[in-house]
Amino acid sequence: MALSVEMKVLIIFFSILLLHVPAMVYAQDDQSGFISIDCGSPQGSSYTENATGINYVSDDGFIDAGVRHDIFNWSERVYNTLRSFPENKRNCYTLKLPKGKNNRYLIRAKFYYGDSRGQPPQFDLYIGADFWATIDILDPAKYIFQEMIHLASSDYIYVCLVNTGQGDPFITSLELRLLDATMYKDGSPLSLVRLHRVDFGTSEIVRYEDDKYDRLWLQPDKQALYRSIQTPRTVSLKPFSEEQVPLKVMSTAITPVNSTYIYYNYQWSETTSVDFMVYIHLAEVEILESNQKREFSIYNNDRWIGTVSPSTNITTIKTYVSSNSPIANRLILNRTLNSTLPPILNALEIYTLKQLQQYQTDDQDATAIWSTKSAYGLKKINWQGDPCVPKEFVWVGLNCDYSFPRAARIISLNLSSRGLSGEIATALANLTMIESLDLSNNNLTGNVPNFLARLANLRIVNLTGNNFTRPLPAELITKSNKGSIWLSIEESSCEDKTHKSSWMHIMVVILAPIIGCIVVLSIVVFIVKQHKRKALIKTEEVITPTKQQFSYSELVGITNNFQNEIGRGGFGRVFHGYVGDDQVAVKMLSGSSSQGYREFQAEVKFLMKNHHPNITSLVGYCDDNNHKGIIYEFMANGSLGKHLFDGSPTVLSWERRSQIGCDVAEGLAYLHHGCRPPIVHRDVKPSNVLLNEGFDAKLADFGLSRAFATDDATHITSLKVAGTLGYLDPEYHTTGRLTEKSDVYSFGVLLLELITSRRVLSEGVNIVHWVKSQVEAGHVETIIDSRLDGRFDINTAVKVVETAFACVSPKSKKRPTMNDVVMDLKHYLQAEKTCQSESMSLLNLKL
Numbered sequence: 001m002a003l004s005v006e007m008k009v010l011i012i013f014f015s016i017l018l019l020h021v022p023a024m025v026y027a028q029d030d031q032s033g034f035i036s037i038d039c040g041s042p043q044g045s046s047y048t049e050n051a052t053g054i055n056y057v058s059d060d061g062f063i064d065a066g067v068r069h070d071i072f073n074w075s076e077r078v079y080n081t082l083r084s085f086p087e088n089k090r091n092c093y094t095l096k097l098p099k100g101k102n103n104r105y106l107i108r109a110k111f112y113y114g115d116s117r118g119q120p121p122q123f124d125l126y127i128g129a130d131f132w133a134t135i136d137i138l139d140p141a142k143y144i145f146q147e148m149i150h151l152a153s154s155d156y157i158y159v160c161l162v163n164t165g166q167g168d169p170f171i172t173s174l175e176l177r178l179l180d181a182t183m184y185k186d187g188s189p190l191s192l193v194r195l196h197r198v199d200f201g202t203s204e205i206v207r208y209e210d211d212k213y214d215r216l217w218l219q220p221d222k223q224a225l226y227r228s229i230q231t232p233r234t235v236s237l238k239p240f241s242e243e244q245v246p247l248k249v250m251s252t253a254i255t256p257v258n259s260t261y262i263y264y265n266y267q268w269s270e271t272t273s274v275d276f277m278v279y280i281h282l283a284e285v286e287i288l289e290s291n292q293k294r295e296f297s298i299y300n301n302d303r304w305i306g307t308v309s310p311s312t313n314i315t316t317i318k319t320y321v322s323s324n325s326p327i328a329n330r331l332i333l334n335r336t337l338n339s340t341l342p343p344i345l346n347a348l349e350i351y352t353l354k355q356l357q358q359y360q361t362d363d364q365d366a367t368a369i370w371s372t373k374s375a376y377g378l379k380k381i382n383w384q385g386d387p388c389v390p391k392e393f394v395w396v397g398l399n400c401d402y403s404f405p406r407a408a409r410i411i412s413l414n415l416s417s418r419g420l421s422g423e424i425a426t427a428l429a430n431l432t433m434i435e436s437l438d439l440s441n442n443n444l445t446g447n448v449p450n451f452l453a454r455l456a457n458l459r460i461v462n463l464t465g466n467n468f469t470r471p472l473p474a475e476l477i478t479k480s481n482k483g484s485i486w487l488s489i490e491e492s493s494c495e496d497k498t499h500k501s502s503w504m505h506i507m508v509v510i511l512a513p514i515i516g517c518i519v520v521l522s523i524v525v526f527i528v529k530q531h532k533r534k535a536l537i538k539t540e541e542v543i544t545p546t547k548q549q550f551s552y553s554e555l556v557g558i559t560n561n562f563q564n565e566i567g568r569g570g571f572g573r574v575f576h577g578y579v580g581d582d583q584v585a586v587k588m589l590s591g592s593s594s595q596g597y598r599e600f601q602a603e604v605k606f607l608m609k610n611h612h613p614n615i616t617s618l619v620g621y622c623d624d625n626n627h628k629g630i631i632y633e634f635m636a637n638g639s640l641g642k643h644l645f646d647g648s649p650t651v652l653s654w655e656r657r658s659q660i661g662c663d664v665a666e667g668l669a670y671l672h673h674g675c676r677p678p679i680v681h682r683d684v685k686p687s688n689v690l691l692n693e694g695f696d697a698k699l700a701d702f703g704l705s706r707a708f709a710t711d712d713a714t715h716i717t718s719l720k721v722a723g724t725l726g727y728l729d730p731e732y733h734t735t736g737r738l739t740e741k742s743d744v745y746s747f748g749v750l751l752l753e754l755i756t757s758r759r760v761l762s763e764g765v766n767i768v769h770w771v772k773s774q775v776e777a778g779h780v781e782t783i784i785d786s787r788l789d790g791r792f793d794i795n796t797a798v799k800v801v802e803t804a805f806a807c808v809s810p811k812s813k814k815r816p817t818m819n820d821v822v823m824d825l826k827h828y829l830q831a832e833k834t835c836q837s838e839s840m841s842l843l844n845l846k847l
């Protein structure tokens with residue numbers, strides 16, 4: 001031992017002498033793939049541990065929370081301090097990986113409590129959102145450690161300590177080691193959790209620098225059955241092992257004293273079934289006579305794994321063990337009949353295999369938000385661990401979208417009233433999916449950066465209550481005036497440059513509603529004249545809703561014994577009737593299928609609760625034993641489908657089509673964004689859109705609609721795929737993940753039908769493909785219903801087609817939300833009405 005230390009000193013001395021500075025640089029480079037954290041050591045401290053040569057740093061750059069404690073009773077400095085966590089249920093260290101993702105790392109957390117500090121706590125250790133181990137300190141005078149090898153799928157690793165109500169969690173050191181690509185790839189993509197790593201035939205712990213990856217090689221308990229053997233100086237082993245087992249580990253071994261076999265027992269504390277990876281490292285350490293032979297067979301749980309005759313080339317026998325009796329597993333190395341010598345065993349590693357979800361925040365988002373955190377020195381806010389994952393620990397002020405398959409994305413950031421100063425952090429430019437940014441009521445100064453206008457998804461920006469320099473970026477003002485960003489910032493008192501655009505804005509803001517009102521009033525006057533009596537009844541109905549349960553005999557009265565059938569659907573037949581003076585439609589549930597009844601209930605429940613001008617309204621329902629029916633307001637013009645396609649008695653004008661598109665969009669936007677929890681209609685199509693006598697469109701048929709059960713569920717997966725062919729979101733069809741965006745897809749198809757009057761599937765061609773091929777061939781005008789005879793505004797038409805295309809994007813992420821669609825369509829409609837109102841041609845309301 002003393003000799004080897006002398007040797008090391010000598011070697012280092014000569015290196016310095018010969019190579020001078022480069023040798024020092026090289027020595028540091030050796031640890032370039034390491035992160036070595038001495039938890040709880042004084043802030044900013046760093047040192048080289050004498051015993052190991054490892055360079056430790058204090059943990060203050062890796063965590064904000066917790067309190068440091070001094071222990072003072074170990075020789076190695078790293079054991080003299082710890083950090084404990086009296087606050088927060090969960091506290092996390094953030095490790096930015098030295099070589100990033102797609103590399104394999106060894107992560108080791110050590111815990112030394114000290115024996116003079118009372119009862120040690122028990123707590124859980126997590127890696128990101130994945131449970132790693134329960135830390136249970138049986139003997140506080142000894143350190144314990146947990147070690148895991150895993151292939152990182154993200155640039156960050158979060159090691160978290162979770163309080164389970166059994167004392168404050170603590171940690172002594174945290175170490176991360178970059179491994180070589182050849183090492184431990186067998187269990188991949190599963191992670192390896194160390195169970196045993198044993199160096200036989202020695203009494204010394206081997207780690208760095210003998211092991212350049214700083215694995216800890218421990219000794220087994222002393223066993224009288226075996227004796228230690230060691231390579232003589234003349235033998236040199238050849239490092240052939242992929243696992244790069246250190247020569248120092250391989251140069252010692254054990255062999256049985258009297259018997260013909262080596263026996264090694266291993267177990268797992270839990271009783272569920274476990275998968276193990278076993279690595280048996282072998283090399284001949286003795287010089288054999290010509291008449292000697294060493295050969296042995298290896299068995300795991302009585303299963304033969306192989307027969308070997310070790311040489312001086314290091315070999316590793318790897319075996320995968322799936323054990324349903326994790327408490328009794330045994331490895332036996334047994335001499336063969338050919339062999340003159342007993343078996344040997346140099347080293348052994350046993351890991352349990354663990355499946356980590358490794359679902360984290362997108363790397364770019366994570367880097368952006370960590371930079372923002374440090375730019376503003378945000379320490380009090382308890383932003384710890386992964387920003388988005390797990391959901392129950394999402395950072396305060398953040399909202400994330402978990403529907404992305406590889407990583408969660410940040411979609412909103414709220415740092416309102418956080419005392420921020422300085423400029424808007426440039427890192428925010430990398431939050432590319434962000435939709436809403438609230439920086440109001442801080443002390444931010446400087447220019448408002450132009451990147452806010454470039455963030456494609458950003459819709460809401462609140463900058464009020466700061467002291468920004470003017471003028472604001474022109475691009476941002478343009479977007480704000482167009483309504484594609486909702487920008488909130490106080491008017492500047494001394495503003496010159498943006499005067500014109502503000503004036504324009506005022507023109508738009510003031511004139512548009514006036515023009516809109518004139519148009520609406522004209523329509524209202526027209527409708528009132530035509531249908532005065534009914535309009536008045538409707539007003540009353542709004543004031544005193546008469547939704548209620550009806551008996552079957554009442555239904556008979558209402559429908560005059562079901563005389564006037566006005567429709568028929570999968571659900572049943574629909575009859576015309578009167579409740580008082582009010583016309584109604586009564587839909588009767590036919591048959592007694594439980595599916596039908598479920599849809600009936602869903603529809604009634606939904607309509608009882610939800611009222612919107614673009615949702616059909618419920619007058620009442622009947623739930624007698626044998627007769628189920630729903631009474632709706634009467635929609636004089638029937639379904640949109642009836643008016644749209646070939647053979648329809650009337651041709652809907654372009655303006656009317658735009659308005660219908662807008663109405664349907666508003667109905668859906670209400671379901672998606674106005675309802676808590678949001679509701680997915682699931683069956684948006686022209687036959688489920690009804691038109692009243694004024695051609696106001698209302699969504700109908702909520703039998704398939706589903707509400708998201710809880711606020712944090714972002715999609716529904718367990719449902720049977722339902723809906724109508726052609727309108728069905730292809731992504732929902734393949735993944736079964738239902739979101740609001742599935743309705744957006746169906747709406748896009750409906751919009752295309754509205755423009756073209758072509759059915760979704762016509763001559764076997766899907767409308768989406770047909771329109772795309774026409775547009776690609778440059779025939780935009782020809783896709784529009786030829787019966788319109790060119791009476792439409794081509795510019796608006798192109799924009800509506802663009803919106804429809806966005807809605808039918810194969811990737812749901814690329815589709816706009818219904819709120820966006822409403823905003824766009826209203827914008828086009830407004831522009832159209834502005835031109836139209838000049839000639840008042842809208843009053844020529846031909847059907």
Ligand SMILES: *[C@@H]1O[C@H](CO)[C@@H](O)[C@H](O)[C@H]1NC(C)=O
Nearest residue numbers: 047048049050051075076077
């Ligand atoms: C390392 O050794 C030097 C010299 O023996 C000693 O002064 C120093 O305190 C030691 N450092 C640690 C961290 O033990």
Ligand SMILES: *[C@@H]1O[C@H](CO)[C@@H](O)[C@H](O)[C@H]1NC(C)=O
Nearest residue numbers: 223224225226256257258259
């Ligand atoms: C090995 O065998 C010898 C002779 O039979 C016996 O004296 C000794 O105790 C045995 N050693 C062990 C470890 O069993």
Ligand SMILES: *[C@@H]1O[C@H](CO)[C@@H](O)[C@H](O)[C@H]1NC(C)=O
Nearest residue numbers: 414415416436437438460462
């Ligand atoms: C941001 O948070 C503040 C206070 O918590 C809240 O009043 C405000 O509405 C939030 N902003 C957004 C855009 O949600």
Ligand SMILES: *[C@@H]1O[C@H](CO)[C@@H](O)[C@H](O)[C@H]1NC(C)=O
Nearest residue numbers: 416440441462463464465488
């Ligand atoms: C912007 O923030 C201020 C202050 O928090 C708040 O009063 C205002 O309503 C917000 N504006 C919007 C559009 O949310």
